[in-house]
Amino acid sequence: MSEPAQPEAHHHPSPRQYVQIALLLAVLTGIEVGLYYTEPTFGRLVTPALLILAAIKFGLVVGYYMHLKYEKRFLTGFFGAGFILAGLVYAVVLVSVLILPRFG
Amino acid sequence: MADLAHDLGHHDEHESLGVDNRKLAMWVFLASEFMFFGALISTYLLFKGKEGMAGPLPRELYDIPFTSVSSFVLLMSSLTMVLAHNALTRKDQPATRSWLLATALLGMVFIAGQFFEFATFIEEGMTMRTNAAASGFYLLTGFHGTHVLIGIIMLLSLFGISRRQGSLSGGQGLNLELVGLYWHFVDIIWIVIFTVVYLIP
Numbered sequence: 001m002s003e004p005a006q007p008e009a010h011h012h013p014s015p016r017q018y019v020q021i022a023l024l025l026a027v028l029t030g031i032e033v034g035l036y037y038t039e040p041t042f043g044r045l046v047t048p049a050l051l052i053l054a055a056i057k058f059g060l061v062v063g064y065y066m067h068l069k070y071e072k073r074f075l076t077g078f079f080g081a082g083f084i085l086a087g088l089v090y091a092v093v094l095v096s097v098l099i100l101p102r103f104g
Numbered sequence: 105m106a107d108l109a110h111d112l113g114h115h116d117e118h119e120s121l122g123v124d125n126r127k128l129a130m131w132v133f134l135a136s137e138f139m140f141f142g143a144l145i146s147t148y149l150l151f152k153g154k155e156g157m158a159g160p161l162p163r164e165l166y167d168i169p170f171t172s173v174s175s176f177v178l179l180m181s182s183l184t185m186v187l188a189h190n191a192l193t194r195k196d197q198p199a200t201r202s203w204l205l206a207t208a209l210l211g212m213v214f215i216a217g218q219f220f221e222f223a224t225f226i227e228e229g230m231t232m233r234t235n236a237a238a239s240g241f242y243l244l245t246g247f248h249g250t251h252v253l254i255g256i257i258m259l260l261s262l263f264g265i266s267r268r269q270g271s272l273s274g275g276q277g278l279n280l281e282l283v284g285l286y287w288h289f290v291d292i293i294w295i296v297i298f299t300v301v302y303l304i305p
Contacts, residue, residue: 015190022183026176029298033172036303047304054299057179058292065186066288072123075131082135086142093146 011070021064028057130282134289141293144247145300148240152301159234162241165225166302174217175298178252181210182291189284197271200280201263207287208259211252218249241301248297251290258283 013021032053039046063069068076121128152163188203222242230238262280266272272280 012190012193015187018183018186018190022180025179025182029172029175029179032299032303033168036168039305050299050303054295057295061182061288061292061295065182065291066285072121074121075123075128078128078131078135082138085135086138089139089142090146090149093143093150097150 012067013064018064021060025057025060028053124278126278126282127285130285134285137289137293141244141248141296144240144244145296148237148244148301151236151240154236157235157237159238160228160230161235161237162225162230162301163237165228165230167221167224168302170217170221171298171302174214174221175294177210177217178214178291178294181207181214182288184210185284185287189280192272192277192280197266200272201266204259204263204266204280208256208263211256211259211287215249215252215256218245218252222246244297244301248290248293251293255283255287255290258286 032050035042035046035049035053042049062079068079151157152161184203184206188200188207191197191199191203222245225238232239232242262272262276262283265276269276
Protein backbone atom coordinates (compact mmCIF):
# COMPACT_ATOMS: atom_id res chain seq x y z
CA MET A 1 0.00 0.00 0.00
CA SER A 2 1.36 3.34 -0.90
CA GLU A 3 2.12 5.94 1.66
CA PRO A 4 -0.14 8.95 1.28
CA ALA A 5 1.50 12.24 0.48
CA GLN A 6 1.67 14.66 3.37
CA PRO A 7 0.11 18.09 3.22
CA GLU A 8 2.97 20.46 2.53
CA ALA A 9 1.14 23.62 1.59
CA HIS A 10 2.03 25.31 4.86
CA HIS A 11 5.71 25.13 3.86
CA HIS A 12 5.02 27.16 0.75
CA PRO A 13 5.85 30.84 0.50
CA SER A 14 3.30 33.35 1.79
CA PRO A 15 1.35 35.61 -0.61
CA ARG A 16 3.72 38.44 0.36
CA GLN A 17 6.71 36.32 -0.67
CA TYR A 18 4.99 35.44 -3.95
CA VAL A 19 4.61 39.14 -4.68
CA GLN A 20 8.27 39.73 -3.81
CA ILE A 21 9.26 36.98 -6.25
CA ALA A 22 7.07 38.59 -8.92
CA LEU A 23 8.79 41.93 -8.33
CA LEU A 24 12.17 40.25 -8.66
CA LEU A 25 11.02 38.62 -11.91
CA ALA A 26 9.88 42.02 -13.20
CA VAL A 27 13.22 43.64 -12.27
CA LEU A 28 15.16 40.82 -13.96
CA THR A 29 13.05 41.27 -17.10
CA GLY A 30 13.80 45.01 -17.01
CA ILE A 31 17.54 44.27 -16.74
CA GLU A 32 17.26 41.85 -19.68
CA VAL A 33 15.63 44.49 -21.85
CA GLY A 34 18.24 47.03 -20.75
CA LEU A 35 21.03 44.61 -21.69
CA TYR A 36 19.48 44.16 -25.13
CA TYR A 37 20.03 47.86 -25.81
CA THR A 38 23.61 47.77 -24.52
CA GLU A 39 24.62 45.10 -27.02
CA PRO A 40 26.51 47.59 -29.27
CA THR A 41 28.63 48.55 -26.23
CA PHE A 42 29.18 45.25 -24.48
CA GLY A 43 29.09 42.99 -27.53
CA ARG A 44 29.47 39.29 -26.80
CA LEU A 45 29.10 39.68 -23.06
CA VAL A 46 25.39 40.36 -23.52
CA THR A 47 24.46 36.83 -24.61
CA PRO A 48 25.82 34.97 -21.53
CA ALA A 49 24.38 37.66 -19.27
CA LEU A 50 20.94 37.26 -20.86
CA LEU A 51 21.12 33.47 -20.55
CA ILE A 52 22.06 33.71 -16.86
CA LEU A 53 19.16 36.09 -16.17
CA ALA A 54 16.74 33.80 -18.04
CA ALA A 55 18.02 30.83 -16.02
CA ILE A 56 17.42 32.71 -12.76
CA LYS A 57 13.86 33.63 -13.83
CA PHE A 58 13.25 30.05 -14.93
CA GLY A 59 14.49 28.73 -11.58
CA LEU A 60 12.35 31.17 -9.59
CA VAL A 61 9.14 30.20 -11.39
CA VAL A 62 9.84 26.46 -11.31
CA GLY A 63 11.12 26.42 -7.74
CA TYR A 64 8.68 28.76 -6.02
CA TYR A 65 5.58 29.11 -8.23
CA MET A 66 5.49 25.49 -9.39
CA HIS A 67 6.70 24.49 -5.91
CA LEU A 68 9.23 22.04 -7.30
CA LYS A 69 11.55 23.12 -4.48
CA TYR A 70 9.04 21.64 -2.02
CA GLU A 71 8.09 18.56 -4.03
CA LYS A 72 9.54 15.09 -3.93
CA ARG A 73 13.00 14.95 -5.51
CA PHE A 74 12.16 12.46 -8.22
CA LEU A 75 9.80 15.03 -9.79
CA THR A 76 12.80 17.33 -10.23
CA GLY A 77 14.50 14.39 -11.94
CA PHE A 78 11.59 13.91 -14.37
CA PHE A 79 11.38 17.59 -15.13
CA GLY A 80 15.13 18.06 -15.40
CA ALA A 81 15.41 15.05 -17.72
CA GLY A 82 12.89 16.65 -20.09
CA PHE A 83 14.86 19.88 -20.07
CA ILE A 84 18.17 18.11 -20.71
CA LEU A 85 16.65 16.05 -23.52
CA ALA A 86 15.37 19.26 -25.11
CA GLY A 87 18.93 20.58 -25.01
CA LEU A 88 20.13 17.36 -26.62
CA VAL A 89 17.55 17.80 -29.40
CA TYR A 90 19.12 21.16 -30.18
CA ALA A 91 22.64 19.69 -30.05
CA VAL A 92 21.69 16.85 -32.41
CA VAL A 93 19.99 19.19 -34.86
CA LEU A 94 22.95 21.57 -34.74
CA VAL A 95 25.42 18.78 -35.45
CA SER A 96 23.24 17.21 -38.19
CA VAL A 97 22.44 20.39 -40.05
CA LEU A 98 25.43 22.64 -39.53
CA ILE A 99 28.45 20.47 -38.80
CA LEU A 100 28.02 17.08 -40.52
CA PRO A 101 27.45 18.54 -44.04
CA ARG A 102 30.95 20.11 -43.85
CA PHE A 103 32.44 16.64 -43.82
CA GLY A 104 30.52 15.61 -46.94
CA MET B 105 2.03 22.81 -5.86
CA ALA B 106 2.11 20.16 -3.21
CA ASP B 107 -0.94 18.12 -2.33
CA LEU B 108 -3.70 20.64 -2.43
CA ALA B 109 -6.27 17.87 -2.76
CA HIS B 110 -5.11 16.52 0.60
CA ASP B 111 -5.40 19.93 2.19
CA LEU B 112 -8.98 20.11 0.97
CA GLY B 113 -9.81 16.77 2.52
CA HIS B 114 -9.72 14.76 -0.67
CA HIS B 115 -7.82 11.55 0.03
CA ASP B 116 -7.71 8.94 -2.65
CA GLU B 117 -5.62 5.96 -3.54
CA HIS B 118 -4.30 7.22 -6.86
CA GLU B 119 -0.78 7.26 -5.51
CA SER B 120 2.10 4.92 -6.04
CA LEU B 121 5.15 7.12 -5.47
CA GLY B 122 3.83 9.34 -2.70
CA VAL B 123 2.52 11.79 -5.28
CA ASP B 124 -0.93 11.69 -6.82
CA ASN B 125 -0.62 9.83 -10.12
CA ARG B 126 -2.44 12.60 -11.98
CA LYS B 127 0.08 15.11 -10.74
CA LEU B 128 2.91 12.78 -11.65
CA ALA B 129 1.38 12.44 -15.12
CA MET B 130 1.26 16.24 -15.44
CA TRP B 131 4.95 16.57 -14.52
CA VAL B 132 5.88 13.88 -17.05
CA PHE B 133 3.71 15.58 -19.68
CA LEU B 134 5.40 18.92 -18.99
CA ALA B 135 8.82 17.28 -19.26
CA SER B 136 7.80 15.92 -22.67
CA GLU B 137 6.63 19.41 -23.66
CA PHE B 138 10.22 20.59 -23.22
CA MET B 139 11.13 18.26 -26.08
CA PHE B 140 8.33 19.70 -28.22
CA PHE B 141 9.38 23.30 -27.68
CA GLY B 142 13.05 22.31 -27.81
CA ALA B 143 12.51 21.10 -31.38
CA LEU B 144 10.69 24.30 -32.37
CA ILE B 145 13.29 26.58 -30.78
CA SER B 146 16.08 24.58 -32.43
CA THR B 147 14.43 24.96 -35.82
CA TYR B 148 14.08 28.70 -35.40
CA LEU B 149 17.66 29.15 -34.19
CA LEU B 150 19.03 27.23 -37.15
CA PHE B 151 17.37 29.55 -39.63
CA LYS B 152 17.34 32.89 -37.86
CA GLY B 153 20.84 33.92 -38.90
CA LYS B 154 20.95 32.27 -42.29
CA GLU B 155 22.15 34.59 -45.03
CA GLY B 156 20.44 35.25 -48.33
CA MET B 157 16.82 34.71 -47.35
CA ALA B 158 14.14 36.70 -49.12
CA GLY B 159 11.91 39.24 -47.41
CA PRO B 160 12.10 40.74 -43.96
CA LEU B 161 13.52 38.57 -41.18
CA PRO B 162 11.73 38.37 -37.82
CA ARG B 163 14.70 40.07 -36.16
CA GLU B 164 14.29 43.17 -38.35
CA LEU B 165 10.67 43.59 -37.25
CA TYR B 166 10.77 42.87 -33.51
CA ASP B 167 9.25 45.56 -31.31
CA ILE B 168 11.17 44.83 -28.10
CA PRO B 169 9.36 47.36 -25.84
CA PHE B 170 6.00 45.91 -26.91
CA THR B 171 7.09 42.29 -26.42
CA SER B 172 8.64 43.23 -23.06
CA VAL B 173 5.25 44.43 -21.87
CA SER B 174 3.66 41.18 -23.10
CA SER B 175 6.32 39.21 -21.21
CA PHE B 176 5.65 41.23 -18.09
CA VAL B 177 1.91 40.50 -18.41
CA LEU B 178 2.54 36.75 -18.68
CA LEU B 179 4.94 36.81 -15.72
CA MET B 180 2.31 38.57 -13.63
CA SER B 181 -0.25 35.96 -14.66
CA SER B 182 1.99 33.41 -12.96
CA LEU B 183 1.72 35.49 -9.79
CA THR B 184 -2.09 35.59 -9.96
CA MET B 185 -2.14 31.84 -10.65
CA VAL B 186 -0.05 31.01 -7.61
CA LEU B 187 -2.22 33.37 -5.54
CA ALA B 188 -5.30 31.44 -6.72
CA HIS B 189 -3.63 28.25 -5.51
CA ASN B 190 -2.73 29.89 -2.22
CA ALA B 191 -6.27 31.18 -1.74
CA LEU B 192 -7.67 27.69 -2.29
CA THR B 193 -5.21 26.29 0.24
CA ARG B 194 -6.69 28.79 2.72
CA LYS B 195 -10.18 27.70 1.53
CA ASP B 196 -10.91 31.28 0.48
CA GLN B 197 -13.20 30.46 -2.44
CA PRO B 198 -14.11 34.03 -3.55
CA ALA B 199 -10.41 34.98 -3.69
CA THR B 200 -9.65 31.77 -5.61
CA ARG B 201 -12.26 32.72 -8.20
CA SER B 202 -10.97 36.28 -8.46
CA TRP B 203 -7.36 35.21 -8.98
CA LEU B 204 -8.40 32.56 -11.52
CA LEU B 205 -10.30 35.18 -13.48
CA ALA B 206 -7.39 37.63 -13.23
CA THR B 207 -5.03 34.96 -14.58
CA ALA B 208 -7.33 34.21 -17.51
CA LEU B 209 -7.67 37.93 -18.29
CA LEU B 210 -3.90 38.45 -18.24
CA GLY B 211 -3.58 35.44 -20.55
CA MET B 212 -6.09 37.07 -22.92
CA VAL B 213 -4.08 40.30 -22.88
CA PHE B 214 -0.99 38.32 -23.83
CA ILE B 215 -2.83 36.56 -26.67
CA ALA B 216 -4.23 39.88 -27.92
CA GLY B 217 -0.66 41.22 -27.96
CA GLN B 218 0.47 38.23 -29.98
CA PHE B 219 -2.33 38.74 -32.51
CA PHE B 220 -1.34 42.40 -32.81
CA GLU B 221 2.32 41.43 -33.30
CA PHE B 222 1.45 38.86 -35.98
CA ALA B 223 -0.84 41.32 -37.76
CA THR B 224 1.89 43.97 -37.75
CA PHE B 225 4.49 41.54 -39.11
CA ILE B 226 2.16 40.38 -41.88
CA GLU B 227 1.45 44.01 -42.76
CA GLU B 228 5.20 44.58 -42.99
CA GLY B 229 5.44 41.72 -45.48
CA MET B 230 6.56 38.79 -43.30
CA THR B 231 4.22 35.83 -43.66
CA MET B 232 4.70 32.12 -42.95
CA ARG B 233 5.98 31.67 -46.51
CA THR B 234 8.35 34.61 -46.67
CA ASN B 235 11.41 32.69 -45.49
CA ALA B 236 12.46 29.78 -43.25
CA ALA B 237 13.16 32.05 -40.27
CA ALA B 238 9.66 33.54 -40.50
CA SER B 239 8.12 30.04 -40.68
CA GLY B 240 10.12 28.99 -37.63
CA PHE B 241 9.12 32.13 -35.76
CA TYR B 242 5.39 31.77 -36.47
CA LEU B 243 5.43 28.05 -35.66
CA LEU B 244 7.21 28.54 -32.35
CA THR B 245 5.30 31.57 -31.07
CA GLY B 246 2.04 30.28 -32.60
CA PHE B 247 2.28 26.97 -30.75
CA HIS B 248 3.15 28.79 -27.56
CA GLY B 249 0.11 31.04 -28.06
CA THR B 250 -2.04 27.94 -28.60
CA HIS B 251 -0.81 26.60 -25.27
CA VAL B 252 -1.76 29.88 -23.61
CA LEU B 253 -5.20 29.67 -25.23
CA ILE B 254 -5.72 26.12 -23.91
CA GLY B 255 -4.65 27.37 -20.47
CA ILE B 256 -7.21 30.17 -20.62
CA ILE B 257 -9.96 27.68 -21.49
CA MET B 258 -8.97 25.50 -18.52
CA LEU B 259 -8.85 28.52 -16.18
CA LEU B 260 -12.28 29.72 -17.30
CA SER B 261 -13.64 26.17 -16.91
CA LEU B 262 -12.40 26.05 -13.32
CA PHE B 263 -13.87 29.50 -12.72
CA GLY B 264 -17.22 28.34 -14.13
CA ILE B 265 -17.22 25.14 -12.04
CA SER B 266 -16.38 27.13 -8.92
CA ARG B 267 -19.19 29.59 -9.57
CA ARG B 268 -21.71 26.85 -10.28
CA GLN B 269 -20.78 24.67 -7.31
CA GLY B 270 -19.98 27.52 -4.97
CA SER B 271 -16.50 26.12 -4.26
CA LEU B 272 -13.61 24.09 -5.59
CA SER B 273 -13.05 21.13 -3.34
CA GLY B 274 -11.58 17.64 -3.45
CA GLY B 275 -10.77 16.61 -7.00
CA GLN B 276 -11.38 20.11 -8.29
CA GLY B 277 -8.65 21.32 -5.93
CA LEU B 278 -6.24 18.97 -7.60
CA ASN B 279 -7.46 20.18 -10.99
CA LEU B 280 -6.56 23.73 -10.03
CA GLU B 281 -3.13 22.51 -9.01
CA LEU B 282 -2.65 20.77 -12.37
CA VAL B 283 -3.87 23.77 -14.35
CA GLY B 284 -1.49 25.90 -12.29
CA LEU B 285 1.46 23.68 -13.18
CA TYR B 286 0.51 23.88 -16.85
CA TRP B 287 0.16 27.66 -16.69
CA HIS B 288 3.53 28.20 -15.02
CA PHE B 289 5.10 25.90 -17.59
CA VAL B 290 3.71 28.06 -20.38
CA ASP B 291 5.29 31.01 -18.57
CA ILE B 292 8.75 29.43 -18.29
CA ILE B 293 8.67 28.50 -21.97
CA TRP B 294 8.01 32.16 -22.73
CA ILE B 295 10.93 33.16 -20.50
CA VAL B 296 13.14 31.03 -22.76
CA ILE B 297 11.52 32.26 -26.00
CA PHE B 298 11.74 35.92 -24.98
CA THR B 299 15.45 35.62 -24.24
CA VAL B 300 16.58 33.23 -26.95
CA VAL B 301 14.36 34.38 -29.81
CA TYR B 302 13.84 38.09 -29.13
CA LEU B 303 16.75 39.39 -27.07
CA ILE B 304 19.87 37.40 -27.94
CA PRO B 305 21.55 39.00 -30.96
